[in-house]
Amino acid sequence: MxxxxxxxxxxxxxxxxxxxxxxxxxxxxxxxxxxxxxxxxxxxxxxxxxxxxxxxxxxxxxxxxxxxxxxxxxxxxxxxxxxxxxxxxxxxxxxxxxxxxxxxxxxxxxxxxxxxxxxxKKQLKKNEETQTLEDVICLVFLEFYFEPFAHKHLEIKTIDILQKTWRKMSVKGQEAALKLPLSIFSLDLINKALKS
Structure with a gap:
Protein backbone atom coordinates (compact mmCIF):
# COMPACT_ATOMS: atom_id res chain seq x y z
CA MET A 1 0.00 0.00 0.00
CA LYS A 121 -0.96 -12.77 17.97
CA LYS A 122 -4.63 -13.69 17.97
CA GLN A 123 -5.90 -16.43 15.64
CA LEU A 124 -2.49 -17.58 14.45
CA LYS A 125 -2.90 -19.96 11.48
CA LYS A 126 -6.50 -18.69 11.08
CA ASN A 127 -6.13 -14.95 10.53
CA GLU A 128 -4.14 -14.06 7.40
CA GLU A 129 -2.56 -10.92 8.84
CA THR A 130 -1.61 -12.56 12.13
CA GLN A 131 0.03 -15.34 10.12
CA THR A 132 1.87 -12.86 7.88
CA LEU A 133 3.20 -11.09 10.96
CA GLU A 134 4.37 -14.40 12.43
CA ASP A 135 6.06 -15.34 9.15
CA VAL A 136 7.93 -12.02 9.10
CA ILE A 137 8.96 -12.43 12.76
CA CYS A 138 10.34 -15.88 11.96
CA LEU A 139 12.13 -14.65 8.83
CA VAL A 140 13.80 -11.80 10.71
CA PHE A 141 14.82 -14.23 13.48
CA LEU A 142 16.30 -16.70 11.00
CA GLU A 143 18.16 -14.08 8.98
CA PHE A 144 19.60 -11.94 11.76
CA TYR A 145 19.32 -13.62 15.15
CA PHE A 146 19.39 -17.38 14.66
CA GLU A 147 23.11 -17.90 14.07
CA PRO A 148 24.26 -15.96 17.18
CA PHE A 149 21.62 -17.91 19.15
CA ALA A 150 22.85 -21.22 17.72
CA HIS A 151 26.46 -20.52 18.72
CA LYS A 152 25.38 -20.10 22.36
CA HIS A 153 23.27 -23.26 22.69
CA LEU A 154 23.59 -26.99 22.26
CA GLU A 155 22.65 -28.31 18.84
CA ILE A 156 19.73 -30.32 20.24
CA LYS A 157 18.17 -27.13 21.67
CA THR A 158 18.85 -25.19 18.47
CA ILE A 159 17.16 -27.86 16.35
CA ASP A 160 14.16 -27.88 18.70
CA ILE A 161 13.83 -24.06 18.33
CA LEU A 162 14.09 -24.37 14.55
CA GLN A 163 11.37 -27.02 14.43
CA LYS A 164 9.05 -24.87 16.57
CA THR A 165 9.79 -21.85 14.37
CA TRP A 166 9.07 -23.86 11.23
CA ARG A 167 5.73 -25.09 12.57
CA LYS A 168 4.59 -21.50 13.24
CA MET A 169 5.21 -20.48 9.63
CA SER A 170 2.94 -20.75 6.60
CA VAL A 171 4.10 -22.61 3.49
CA LYS A 172 4.84 -19.23 1.89
CA GLY A 173 6.91 -18.27 4.94
CA GLN A 174 8.82 -21.55 4.86
CA GLU A 175 9.58 -21.08 1.16
CA ALA A 176 10.83 -17.54 1.84
CA ALA A 177 13.01 -18.85 4.71
CA LEU A 178 14.83 -21.24 2.38
CA LYS A 179 15.72 -18.29 0.10
CA LEU A 180 17.30 -16.19 2.87
CA PRO A 181 21.04 -15.41 2.55
CA LEU A 182 22.01 -17.81 5.34
CA SER A 183 25.44 -19.23 6.12
CA ILE A 184 26.34 -22.87 5.45
CA PHE A 185 26.32 -23.36 9.25
CA SER A 186 22.71 -22.13 9.54
CA LEU A 187 21.49 -24.01 6.47
CA ASP A 188 23.03 -27.21 7.78
CA LEU A 189 21.14 -26.85 11.08
CA ILE A 190 17.88 -26.09 9.24
CA ASN A 191 18.33 -29.20 7.10
CA LYS A 192 18.92 -31.29 10.22
CA ALA A 193 15.84 -29.81 11.87
CA LEU A 194 13.63 -30.51 8.86
CA LYS A 195 14.85 -34.10 8.58
CA SER A 196 14.42 -34.91 12.30
Whole structure:
Protein backbone atom coordinates (compact mmCIF):
# COMPACT_ATOMS: atom_id res chain seq x y z
CA MET A 1 0.00 0.00 0.00
CA UNK A 2 1.08 3.62 -0.44
CA UNK A 3 2.99 5.08 2.50
CA UNK A 4 1.01 7.79 4.29
CA UNK A 5 2.34 10.74 6.29
CA UNK A 6 0.58 9.38 9.36
CA UNK A 7 2.28 6.00 8.93
CA UNK A 8 5.69 7.66 8.71
CA UNK A 9 4.85 9.73 11.79
CA UNK A 10 3.93 6.55 13.67
CA UNK A 11 7.23 4.93 12.61
CA UNK A 12 9.05 8.04 13.89
CA UNK A 13 7.30 7.83 17.27
CA UNK A 14 7.91 4.06 17.56
CA UNK A 15 11.59 4.52 16.70
CA UNK A 16 11.94 7.40 19.16
CA UNK A 17 10.50 5.22 21.94
CA UNK A 18 12.96 2.47 21.00
CA UNK A 19 15.98 4.80 20.99
CA UNK A 20 15.79 4.57 24.80
CA UNK A 21 16.87 0.91 24.55
CA UNK A 22 20.08 0.55 26.60
CA UNK A 23 21.01 -2.53 24.56
CA UNK A 24 22.86 -1.88 21.32
CA UNK A 25 23.80 -3.83 18.21
CA UNK A 26 26.43 -3.05 15.60
CA UNK A 27 25.26 -3.66 12.04
CA UNK A 28 27.36 -2.83 8.98
CA UNK A 29 29.61 -0.58 11.04
CA UNK A 30 26.81 1.44 12.69
CA UNK A 31 25.68 1.09 16.31
CA UNK A 32 21.90 1.01 16.81
CA UNK A 33 19.65 0.71 19.86
CA UNK A 34 18.70 -2.96 19.55
CA UNK A 35 14.93 -2.50 19.19
CA UNK A 36 15.27 0.35 16.66
CA UNK A 37 17.24 -1.98 14.41
CA UNK A 38 14.76 -4.80 14.98
CA UNK A 39 11.83 -2.55 13.99
CA UNK A 40 13.55 -1.46 10.78
CA UNK A 41 14.34 -5.09 9.91
CA UNK A 42 10.70 -6.04 10.47
CA UNK A 43 9.53 -3.25 8.16
CA UNK A 44 12.01 -4.17 5.42
CA UNK A 45 11.19 -7.87 5.58
CA UNK A 46 7.42 -7.24 5.57
CA UNK A 47 7.76 -4.99 2.51
CA UNK A 48 9.61 -7.79 0.70
CA UNK A 49 7.30 -10.55 1.89
CA UNK A 50 3.98 -8.76 1.34
CA UNK A 51 4.09 -5.57 -0.74
CA UNK A 52 0.33 -5.09 -0.21
CA UNK A 53 0.33 -5.21 3.59
CA UNK A 54 -2.40 -3.15 5.28
CA UNK A 55 -1.54 -0.05 7.29
CA UNK A 56 -2.37 -1.90 10.51
CA UNK A 57 0.06 -4.68 9.61
CA UNK A 58 2.79 -2.18 8.67
CA UNK A 59 2.31 -0.42 12.00
CA UNK A 60 2.39 -3.70 13.92
CA UNK A 61 5.57 -4.91 12.29
CA UNK A 62 7.39 -1.70 13.22
CA UNK A 63 6.29 -1.74 16.89
CA UNK A 64 6.42 -5.51 17.45
CA UNK A 65 9.13 -5.15 20.14
CA UNK A 66 8.38 -1.62 21.32
CA UNK A 67 10.26 -0.89 24.57
CA UNK A 68 10.77 -4.63 25.14
CA UNK A 69 13.74 -4.07 27.46
CA UNK A 70 11.36 -2.63 30.07
CA UNK A 71 10.18 -6.16 30.88
CA UNK A 72 13.37 -8.27 30.92
CA UNK A 73 13.19 -12.04 30.59
CA UNK A 74 15.04 -12.33 33.92
CA UNK A 75 12.07 -10.82 35.75
CA UNK A 76 10.26 -14.15 35.35
CA UNK A 77 11.29 -17.66 36.39
CA UNK A 78 13.87 -19.14 34.04
CA UNK A 79 11.73 -22.12 33.05
CA UNK A 80 9.09 -22.79 30.40
CA UNK A 81 6.24 -21.55 32.59
CA UNK A 82 8.13 -18.32 33.30
CA UNK A 83 8.92 -17.87 29.63
CA UNK A 84 5.28 -18.26 28.60
CA UNK A 85 4.14 -15.79 31.29
CA UNK A 86 6.78 -13.31 30.11
CA UNK A 87 5.62 -13.63 26.50
CA UNK A 88 1.97 -13.07 27.48
CA UNK A 89 2.84 -9.98 29.51
CA UNK A 90 4.96 -8.63 26.65
CA UNK A 91 2.05 -8.92 24.20
CA UNK A 92 -0.19 -6.84 26.47
CA UNK A 93 2.62 -4.38 27.16
CA UNK A 94 3.43 -3.85 23.47
CA UNK A 95 -0.27 -3.49 22.63
CA UNK A 96 -0.74 -0.75 25.27
CA UNK A 97 2.44 1.13 24.31
CA UNK A 98 1.52 1.06 20.63
CA UNK A 99 -2.10 2.05 21.27
CA UNK A 100 -1.03 5.07 23.36
CA UNK A 101 1.24 6.32 20.56
CA UNK A 102 -1.30 5.69 17.80
CA UNK A 103 -4.05 7.47 19.73
CA UNK A 104 -1.79 10.45 20.35
CA UNK A 105 -1.12 10.92 16.62
CA UNK A 106 -4.75 10.56 15.60
CA UNK A 107 -5.34 6.98 14.50
CA UNK A 108 -8.94 5.79 14.79
CA UNK A 109 -10.12 3.05 17.14
CA UNK A 110 -10.50 0.48 14.33
CA UNK A 111 -6.85 0.76 13.32
CA UNK A 112 -5.66 0.79 16.93
CA UNK A 113 -7.74 -2.30 17.75
CA UNK A 114 -6.39 -4.07 14.66
CA UNK A 115 -2.82 -3.35 15.73
CA UNK A 116 -3.54 -4.59 19.27
CA UNK A 117 -5.16 -7.75 17.85
CA UNK A 118 -2.06 -8.45 15.75
CA UNK A 119 0.41 -7.66 18.54
CA UNK A 120 -1.40 -10.15 20.76
CA LYS A 121 -0.96 -12.77 17.97
CA LYS A 122 -4.63 -13.69 17.97
CA GLN A 123 -5.90 -16.43 15.64
CA LEU A 124 -2.49 -17.58 14.45
CA LYS A 125 -2.90 -19.96 11.48
CA LYS A 126 -6.50 -18.69 11.08
CA ASN A 127 -6.13 -14.95 10.53
CA GLU A 128 -4.14 -14.06 7.40
CA GLU A 129 -2.56 -10.92 8.84
CA THR A 130 -1.61 -12.56 12.13
CA GLN A 131 0.03 -15.34 10.12
CA THR A 132 1.87 -12.86 7.88
CA LEU A 133 3.20 -11.09 10.96
CA GLU A 134 4.37 -14.40 12.43
CA ASP A 135 6.06 -15.34 9.15
CA VAL A 136 7.93 -12.02 9.10
CA ILE A 137 8.96 -12.43 12.76
CA CYS A 138 10.34 -15.88 11.96
CA LEU A 139 12.13 -14.65 8.83
CA VAL A 140 13.80 -11.80 10.71
CA PHE A 141 14.82 -14.23 13.48
CA LEU A 142 16.30 -16.70 11.00
CA GLU A 143 18.16 -14.08 8.98
CA PHE A 144 19.60 -11.94 11.76
CA TYR A 145 19.32 -13.62 15.15
CA PHE A 146 19.39 -17.38 14.66
CA GLU A 147 23.11 -17.90 14.07
CA PRO A 148 24.26 -15.96 17.18
CA PHE A 149 21.62 -17.91 19.15
CA ALA A 150 22.85 -21.22 17.72
CA HIS A 151 26.46 -20.52 18.72
CA LYS A 152 25.38 -20.10 22.36
CA HIS A 153 23.27 -23.26 22.69
CA LEU A 154 23.59 -26.99 22.26
CA GLU A 155 22.65 -28.31 18.84
CA ILE A 156 19.73 -30.32 20.24
CA LYS A 157 18.17 -27.13 21.67
CA THR A 158 18.85 -25.19 18.47
CA ILE A 159 17.16 -27.86 16.35
CA ASP A 160 14.16 -27.88 18.70
CA ILE A 161 13.83 -24.06 18.33
CA LEU A 162 14.09 -24.37 14.55
CA GLN A 163 11.37 -27.02 14.43
CA LYS A 164 9.05 -24.87 16.57
CA THR A 165 9.79 -21.85 14.37
CA TRP A 166 9.07 -23.86 11.23
CA ARG A 167 5.73 -25.09 12.57
CA LYS A 168 4.59 -21.50 13.24
CA MET A 169 5.21 -20.48 9.63
CA SER A 170 2.94 -20.75 6.60
CA VAL A 171 4.10 -22.61 3.49
CA LYS A 172 4.84 -19.23 1.89
CA GLY A 173 6.91 -18.27 4.94
CA GLN A 174 8.82 -21.55 4.86
CA GLU A 175 9.58 -21.08 1.16
CA ALA A 176 10.83 -17.54 1.84
CA ALA A 177 13.01 -18.85 4.71
CA LEU A 178 14.83 -21.24 2.38
CA LYS A 179 15.72 -18.29 0.10
CA LEU A 180 17.30 -16.19 2.87
CA PRO A 181 21.04 -15.41 2.55
CA LEU A 182 22.01 -17.81 5.34
CA SER A 183 25.44 -19.23 6.12
CA ILE A 184 26.34 -22.87 5.45
CA PHE A 185 26.32 -23.36 9.25
CA SER A 186 22.71 -22.13 9.54
CA LEU A 187 21.49 -24.01 6.47
CA ASP A 188 23.03 -27.21 7.78
CA LEU A 189 21.14 -26.85 11.08
CA ILE A 190 17.88 -26.09 9.24
CA ASN A 191 18.33 -29.20 7.10
CA LYS A 192 18.92 -31.29 10.22
CA ALA A 193 15.84 -29.81 11.87
CA LEU A 194 13.63 -30.51 8.86
CA LYS A 195 14.85 -34.10 8.58
CA SER A 196 14.42 -34.91 12.30
Missing amino acids: ATTNKLLLAFKHFDEANTQDPNTEIYEGTTYPKEVLYGKRMTERLNEFNANASEALLLTARCQHICRWEIPRESYEMNREGYLRWRQELKKFHAKKAADILKKIGYNDDTINNVKFLLE
